[in-house]
Amino acid sequence: MTQLIIMRDKIVRIMREYETWFLIAAKFIGMLFVFLYVNSALGYFDILNNTMTNVLLALICSIIPGSLSVFIVAAVIVVHMFNLSIVLALLTLVVIIILYLMFLRFAPNQTFVLLAVPVLMQWNLHYLIPVVAGVFFTPYAVVPAIAGVFMVKFLGYTTAAVSITGEGAAFDPEAIMNALNTIISQVTADKEIWIYAIVAAVTIAVIFIIRQFSFDYVWYVSIGVGAVVEVMAALICGSVLSAELSFPAVIGGALLGLIIAAILQFMDCAVDYSQKEYLQFEDDKYYYYVKAIPKLESDSFSQPVQSKSEPVQPLKALKEALAQKTAKQPKEANQNPQSVQPVESDQVTNKTIVFEKQAQEVKDIIQKQREQAQESKQEKETITSDTDSQEQTFSEDSQKEKNLQEASENENTEQVVKDSEETNETEN
């Protein structure tokens, strides 16, 4: 766990440092996938059905807001359809305008969901969207998710209807009516759209409701329950509507969604529930019940600073001894080629013996270190006692010298007095 948190913090730090570039790169890759999908599904206009054009469009979309990218994708779709059939292109345009005016206008920040659905539908992974969108978007994300599936299906049926309307500028009112009839009946009869709508709505609602609670690990519980509910809802809807659903795709999508959502949640915010605290306080207007959970960060796992007073030598010696032993072991094994390789159980016992020996040696080294330390302490004490005695003797000597000096000085003064008296007597 500690390693995970440290790794997470490193990744987050790098992401924050190069946030702009990461965003641009992610947008570019995502939009490239979208344009490649549009070209593979439609691809009627040669200039747009070109890798360089797709790269250029993806580059443009990577630096403009997401809501504008949707318009560019819609324009590309309509242009492709115009090359196929003008009537069908007009129908597509009208449907896109209706979708925008009635639903997508309210979800300008959820273009990711709208664009991700068609891309993931290629690999039958679109069932991961409700789990991820439930965690990171508002419940309204269900609308762009359904709109994405609807558009994919609608474009599929519309391109198939070209056999009725005729290609290019062909205009036959009866054929147009027939085509419209076919498209609308096919879209309304497509049970996959209905099942996806119900499953996405239920999953996103369940995740949203669970996330309103405040019990421990609620984020991860909501993701897990959401994935389970998604599979259950798909199973029920599939059996009730008797639709041919790919259940491995549903289960795989839900599982992948669970993993991605859990990883993203962990990267977004990880907290330590064991350190949670409940606080209660009040001000003039309110009484507050606060639940505070500390965030998990690598700083909380940083090793404590070793105090200078701690003995460092035994640890160093231990590490050195272990390193020497590990270095010697293979050498010794090579030097004795006659030694027969023991069976696995013997290897284990041999290893334990080696470890025991190493441990004993390390213990001996530590014991020696301690003895040396004690000896050095004792030596210090003796030195200090010697110095004390020396100081005492020195002080005694100095006292004696002082006394002697004083005595000699007294003698000298007496001598001087005697001399002066003698001189006085001789003068008299």
Next chain:
Amino acid sequence: MLNKEKIRWMSRASIYEKHEGRIDLKRNKYFFGDYVRINLLKNLIGLTVAYLLIVGIYAVYHFEEIFMMMANMQAMVLVREMLLIYVLLVIIYTAAGLAYYVWQYQSSHKRVKKYYRILRHIEKFDEADDKVQEEKK
């Protein structure tokens, strides 16, 4: 000398201005009632256009039925039905729009309030700097 605390407040303000601030400050130029009303009007126009397009597709889809009704002088029945559906849609969209735009404005207003609090902090730092400079003079 650099004032680290002031820089911290200023970075917080500029981060807000860069992200949510762009939209929030635009919204905050309107009064609450004006903002909701303008957006409901836009909503209504959008819905009307979308509804007309849907009616157009429906007309093409059920061309024969409509033609028969018009021939039988039942055009008014059809128009009444269309209007009824339109009014129902308008009521639903207006109610949903009202809730959405009220929530949008209020959440923006909360964020803008916090932003103004940050600006007040920065102002205090500026005043303190001015005082120090005056004392020096």
